[in-house]
Structure formats: C-alpha cells, structure tokens
Amino acid sequence: MTQIELRGIEKHFGAVQVIKDLNLTIADNEFIVLLGQSGCGKTTTLRAIAGLETIDEGDILIDSQPVQHIKAAHRDIAFVFQSFSLYPHMTVFENIAFPLRATRGNRADIEREVQAVAKTLQITHLLVKKPSALSGGDMQRVAIGRALVRRPKAMLMDEPIGALDAKLREEMRAEIKRLHIKQGSTTIYVTHDQVEAMSLADRIVVMHEGVLQQVGSPHEVYARPANMFVAQFVGSPVMNMSDVTVSEDAGHARVVVRGAPTSFDFPSNLTAQLAVAGAQNGNLTLGVRPEGVLVSREAREGFVPVEAHIIEPLGSHDIIDLKVGDQMLRARTKSGFVPRPGEAVWARIDPAQAHFFDSSTGTSFGIRL
Ligand SMILES: Nc1ncnc2c1ncn2[C@@H]1O[C@H](COP(=O)(O)OP(=O)(O)O)[C@@H](O)[C@H]1O
Ligand SMILES: [Mg+2]
Structure with a gap:
C-alpha cells in the first residue's frame, strides 16, 4: 500500500521557478505519467519525491507521512533513469543483486529474489553476461530489474525508454505495462512522448512550464482537454x-x-x-x-x-x-x-x-x- 501526495510544491533554481504550486494525490498501485515538454519540471518533480532534490515550499507525503526529513536512501523508492547506469564490471546477476547486498545478507535469499525478478523480466538467460554484451532494451530490462528487486514502496521512472529506437520502445512499453499489472506497485513515469503516456497511464498529469495543466485518464485528457496547451500537446496530428x-x-x-x-x-x-x-x-x-x-x-x-x-x-x-x-x-x-x-x-x-x-x-x- 503506497499513496503519494504532493501538496503545494514550489521549487526554484536560483531566480527561476521550475515547479509552481503542484498538488497531486497518487493512489496505491496507480500508474501515473507526468507528461510535458523538455524543461517543464518533470525530472525535478521525480527527484523531489525520491529525496534527491529539496523543495522550497509544500509537503511530500508518502502514506500520509511527511518525508522531507527522510533521506533518499530511507524513502524506499526505486528510481529508473534514462541512462541505464549499470555497473560495467559486474554481471547482470550482480547488478540486479546489488541493492539487496546491503539489506539482505543471506545468499540463498538473494539468489531466489534475483531469479524471480529475472524470470518476470524474461532475462534469466542474461544473468551471467556483462552489460557491455547487452542490447539497449536488455540493459533497460536489467535496470528495471535492479529497481524491482528491492520491492520498493514506489517506482519512479524518468524517460526510461527514451533512448531506445522506435520499435523497441513499443515493445518495452507493452512490457512495462504488463509488469505493472503483475507487480502492481505505485508508479510515476515521466515522458515527453504523448503516445507513451496514453498507452501506459491510469492517469496522465500534463505539465507546462512548471504548472500542472490537467490530470485525467488518457481518454479524459484526449477528449476533454482543459485548455489549448493540453489540446495541442496530446494527439497527432495536432488539433x-x-x-x-x-x-x-x-x-x-x-x-x-x-x-x-x-x-x-x-x-x-x-x-x-x-x-x-x-x-x-x-x-x-x-x-x-x-x-x-x-x-x-x-x-x-x-x-x-x-x-x-x-x-x-x-x-x-x-x-x-x-x-x-x-x-x-x-x-x-x-x-x-x-x-x-x-x-x-x-x-x-x-x-x-x-x-x-x-x-x-x-x-x-x-x-x-
Ligand atoms: N540543478 C539544476 N540547476 C539549475 N537549473 C536546473 C537544475 N535542474 C534542472 N534545472 C532547470 O529546471 C527546469 C526543469 O528541469 P527538469 O525538471 O529537468 O525538466 P524536464 O525533466 O521536464 O525536462 C529546466 O529549465 C532546467 O534547466
Ligand atoms: Mg527530464
């Protein structure tokens, strides 16, 4: 059970305000997509939730508990970045097992949990390989595996498939969706790609210049855009x-x-x-x-x-x-x-x-x- 609540979040970098009065409640097991142009504040929002970035005003609550005083490492939230950031000298197995080393000492437990995650992601055959031997899609599967293995309270994903080619993106999209349905963890997924947002989200949060424009199901956002920005950002060809x-x-x-x-x-x-x-x-x-x-x-x-x-x-x-x-x-x-x-x-x-x-x-x- 993980609910995330953002209340009146404000964030500046120097004189520039990059998040303006952001309010949002994310339900347990919900798949939320933050959608907006590059520079609109998506990554900053995710990093704030993860505890990697401070906020100037407002509150972030996880399961109704304010978390500002809690360090990133103790928020129990997994973060998947666009760059795969795998450890090149470790095998896939060791990469996925890495987050467990600190918390779960028992070798047999680690082995079992890594195997279970690898099976879910269909990468069992890759466990003995080094990242350099993997394709882009497989690297991203491993990065997702490493996030999942901790069974985090929530998954944050920042343009996780943006670097892949179009065909593979489509495949990974379907896989991320399948994985979410199976694992059912509260997920916040960031993208600038409206097709990705439409196909993955339970609810889409459209942002523009640090301001939330609309929150709604893909259908609501498409059929009932709240304003001209949302209307023209979602849908192709443009309205x-x-x-x-x-x-x-x-x-x-x-x-x-x-x-x-x-x-x-x-x-x-x-x-x-x-x-x-x-x-x-x-x-x-x-x-x-x-x-x-x-x-x-x-x-x-x-x-x-x-x-x-x-x-x-x-x-x-x-x-x-x-x-x-x-x-x-x-x-x-x-x-x-x-x-x-x-x-x-x-x-x-x-x-x-x-x-x-x-x-x-x-x-x-x-x-x-
Ligand atoms: N560490 C930082 N210092 C100064 N400005 C930053 C920093 N991180 C992000 N920004 C600026 O904040 C704005 C929002 O950035 P970001 O959250 O990364 O947007 P997005 O992920 O939507 O592309 C951008 O204008 C970006 O240049
Ligand atoms: Mg970003």
Missing part, C-alpha cells in the same frame, strides 16, 4: 485551432472561421452554452481534431465545399489539408479518399468533437454538444 465567431441564424448556430467565406452549421444550443460560459465573439477559438472534420465526396446537407490540398498517405488512413478561406483545416480520411491534390470535397465539423476555448487564456469553455 486544428481557428479563431471563430458564432451567430444564430434560423434555428442553427453558425460558426464562421476567421478569413473564410463559409460558415459551419452547429446545433442551436451552442450559442446559449457559450453565453452561459461567458464566451464572447472576438475571443473565441474553435479546436477540432482531424478525425472531427468529416468529409464527403458529394455535396451533403450541412457540409460546405472546400478544396483538398496536401495529402499524407499513411497506409491505414490519409491526412489531408482542406483550404477554408485562408485557413487550413487538417482532416483524417480513409486512405485514397482524395485522389488528387486540389480536389473539391465537402466538409463539416462534428459538433460532438468540437472544443471552444477562450483565445486569450486558452481555457476550455467546456461546451458539450
């Missing part, structure tokens, strides 16, 4: 954003993209919802993911004519750019849907997949259609 004005016309709401002669049809309750949320024309941004832009080869009710431009064929589907006035709207279509660049097609924005943001603060108005 379309356009300044729009909304007006009411003959029982419909009309959404006009700035610089476009065309308007998109929306359900009439959009205007009322925007009014309740305090949204005003001139300060309104529409966000829609490429899959929320519906396209048709024929004219259809509610669809407007647009021109299909650059086409990215991706095999399973295509990404196309639609010219709407002087703006581009990126859409996702079945592969081969648009045969030639410059083709005339019809488009509509799926109201259920539309997001409306305050253009100046970036905050979502939380409109649901």
Whole structure:
C-alpha cells in the first residue's frame, strides 16, 4: 500500500521557478505519467519525491507521512533513469543483486529474489553476461530489474525508454505495462512522448512550464482537454485551432472561421452554452481534431465545399489539408479518399468533437454538444 501526495510544491533554481504550486494525490498501485515538454519540471518533480532534490515550499507525503526529513536512501523508492547506469564490471546477476547486498545478507535469499525478478523480466538467460554484451532494451530490462528487486514502496521512472529506437520502445512499453499489472506497485513515469503516456497511464498529469495543466485518464485528457496547451500537446496530428465567431441564424448556430467565406452549421444550443460560459465573439477559438472534420465526396446537407490540398498517405488512413478561406483545416480520411491534390470535397465539423476555448487564456469553455 503506497499513496503519494504532493501538496503545494514550489521549487526554484536560483531566480527561476521550475515547479509552481503542484498538488497531486497518487493512489496505491496507480500508474501515473507526468507528461510535458523538455524543461517543464518533470525530472525535478521525480527527484523531489525520491529525496534527491529539496523543495522550497509544500509537503511530500508518502502514506500520509511527511518525508522531507527522510533521506533518499530511507524513502524506499526505486528510481529508473534514462541512462541505464549499470555497473560495467559486474554481471547482470550482480547488478540486479546489488541493492539487496546491503539489506539482505543471506545468499540463498538473494539468489531466489534475483531469479524471480529475472524470470518476470524474461532475462534469466542474461544473468551471467556483462552489460557491455547487452542490447539497449536488455540493459533497460536489467535496470528495471535492479529497481524491482528491492520491492520498493514506489517506482519512479524518468524517460526510461527514451533512448531506445522506435520499435523497441513499443515493445518495452507493452512490457512495462504488463509488469505493472503483475507487480502492481505505485508508479510515476515521466515522458515527453504523448503516445507513451496514453498507452501506459491510469492517469496522465500534463505539465507546462512548471504548472500542472490537467490530470485525467488518457481518454479524459484526449477528449476533454482543459485548455489549448493540453489540446495541442496530446494527439497527432495536432488539433486544428481557428479563431471563430458564432451567430444564430434560423434555428442553427453558425460558426464562421476567421478569413473564410463559409460558415459551419452547429446545433442551436451552442450559442446559449457559450453565453452561459461567458464566451464572447472576438475571443473565441474553435479546436477540432482531424478525425472531427468529416468529409464527403458529394455535396451533403450541412457540409460546405472546400478544396483538398496536401495529402499524407499513411497506409491505414490519409491526412489531408482542406483550404477554408485562408485557413487550413487538417482532416483524417480513409486512405485514397482524395485522389488528387486540389480536389473539391465537402466538409463539416462534428459538433460532438468540437472544443471552444477562450483565445486569450486558452481555457476550455467546456461546451458539450
Ligand atoms: N540543478 C539544476 N540547476 C539549475 N537549473 C536546473 C537544475 N535542474 C534542472 N534545472 C532547470 O529546471 C527546469 C526543469 O528541469 P527538469 O525538471 O529537468 O525538466 P524536464 O525533466 O521536464 O525536462 C529546466 O529549465 C532546467 O534547466
Ligand atoms: Mg527530464
């Protein structure tokens, strides 16, 4: 049972504030992913939890006990770094056994625990080898093994697979997930890769410039982004954003993209919802993911004519750019849907997949259609 709580954490390096009022409760057995750009404060947060970094303000509690006065070595938290940092002169067995040497003297116990961890990670055949003989993926398995063997209260992982190539990253991702399901330890995992975050996390914590932006399940963060930063950081290709004005016309709401002669049809309750949320024309941004832009080869009710431009064929589907006035709207279509660049097609924005943001603060108005 390990619950970790961060209360009002603040951290400066000199004059630069790198963590701002960070509050977060991580449940027992939860797999939390800290997601954000390089430099946003992820590593500093992890190091603070591990006790490798001091904090200026706030409290870190492990199982409801404040831990600031407890040294890293006594917090019983394992840390897996991006660099594998294995002892090169030791075998894999000795590397994994190393953390046990200090605490568990009995040879037979150490042997049994190392074997058990090696079996879980499927590296039994590597136990006699030296790190120099291992591939990148195997080195990282050993580093994870060395962290796991202590049966720590919690596992902290800082971009543990960032240095591996794409194929291996995918494999290791699945393995880390499987391992977590099997071991069930409270885990905080840091990455700048949104796909990694989506595939691993119970909950994702999105950070930007030291400020927590949103905490939620992968689905929540993807489907209900709290602000424009989260909306554009999660999901690929990136969410379309356009300044729009909304007006009411003959029982419909009309959404006009700035610089476009065309308007998109929306359900009439959009205007009322925007009014309740305090949204005003001139300060309104529409966000829609490429899959929320519906396209048709024929004219259809509610669809407007647009021109299909650059086409990215991706095999399973295509990404196309639609010219709407002087703006581009990126859409996702079945592969081969648009045969030639410059083709005339019809488009509509799926109201259920539309997001409306305050253009100046970036905050979502939380409109649901
Ligand atoms: N020991 C340090 N001294 C001074 N600045 C640091 C130190 N460690 C990190 N920083 C700065 O703090 C910010 C956050 O860094 P970090 O937590 O490593 O970000 P991330 O892991 O998200 O890339 C960065 O601007 C970084 O340059
Ligand atoms: Mg980092």
